[in-house]
Structure formats: C-alpha cells, structure tokens
Amino acid sequence: MRSLVVKLTAGADAPERCLQGLTVASVALASGATVSLWLTGESVWLATPDGELELPESPPASTLVAAVLAGGTVQVCTQCAARRGLTQDLLVDGAVIAGAGSFVEQALAPDVQALVY
Numbered sequence: 001m002r003s004l005v006v007k008l009t010a011g012a013d014a015p016e017r018c019l020q021g022l023t024v025a026s027v028a029l030a031s032g033a034t035v036s037l038w039l040t041g042e043s044v045w046l047a048t049p050d051g052e053l054e055l056p057e058s059p060p061a062s063t064l065v066a067a068v069l070a071g072g073t074v075q076v077c078t079q080c081a082a083r084r085g086l087t088q089d090l091l092v093d094g095a096v097i098a099g100a101g102s103f104v105e106q107a108l109a110p111d112v113q114a115l116v117y
Contacts, residue, residue, distance in 0.1 A: 003034040005107050005114040011042030015053050018043055021117030022064035025072070035072035036106050037065075039095075044080045047095040069094040075102065 006025040010018045022037075029035040045051040046061050053061035068074055075098040076091060088097055107114040
C-alpha cells in the first residue's frame with residue numbers, strides 16, 4: 001500500500017474541509033497506509049492541547065489527530081507555528097514542528113500520494 005501525506009491548510013476558518021482531511025488521514029491509517037499529517041495555517045492549533053474542532057456527523061478533531069498520532073506522524077509548519085507564537089513545548093505529545101523541506105521530501109518520495117485540504 002502506498003504512503004499518504006495529508007496537508008491541512010485550514011482549521012476553524014474552514015472546519016468542514018479541515019475535518020474531512022483529518023477523517024481521510026485517520027481512515028487511511030486504519031486501512032494500513034503509512035500516514036503523515038501536515039498542519040499549516042489555522043490547522044496548527046489542532047496540535048495544541050486546547051485545539052479542538054467539532055462539527056455534527058464528524059468525530060472531534062482531537063480524536064482524529066490522536067488516531068493519526070497513534071500510528072502515523074503529525075508535523076506542524078515551522079513558519080505557521082512561529083506566526084502564532086507556538087513552540088514545540090506547546091504542542092501535544094508526538095506532534096513536531098517541521099519545515100517545508102521535510103514536506104517536499106515526503107511528498108516526492110516514491111509510492112506516495114499527497115493530498116491537500
């Protein structure tokens with residue numbers, strides 16, 4: 001099975017798009033794919049202990065992020081975190097701050113599918 005890189009570009013500013021991307025990432029992981037989740041823009045708040053997003057008919061964002069953390073990786077955009085005053089010590093356990101170079105490396109690896117939400 002191919003690996004999946006999911007990049008979220010929205011959070012509370014576009015909750016439906018954000019939760020759709022999180023759902024796809026968690027379902028892919030449950031299906032046996034290797035999953036790397038990238039949080040950018042307002043979605044970086046989901047990697048903080050108080051970062052929550054809920055919509056009817058969807059699991060809460062914290063549940064979906066925890067599912068990805070349990071078996072995949074969660075990266076927070078370096079620039080996006082800095083613009084919001086977020087540092088590594090403010091993130092949930094397992095989430096890491098990483099730069100665009102890491103995203104490009106993962107997205108361009110052989111047998112990888114990248115999706116952007």
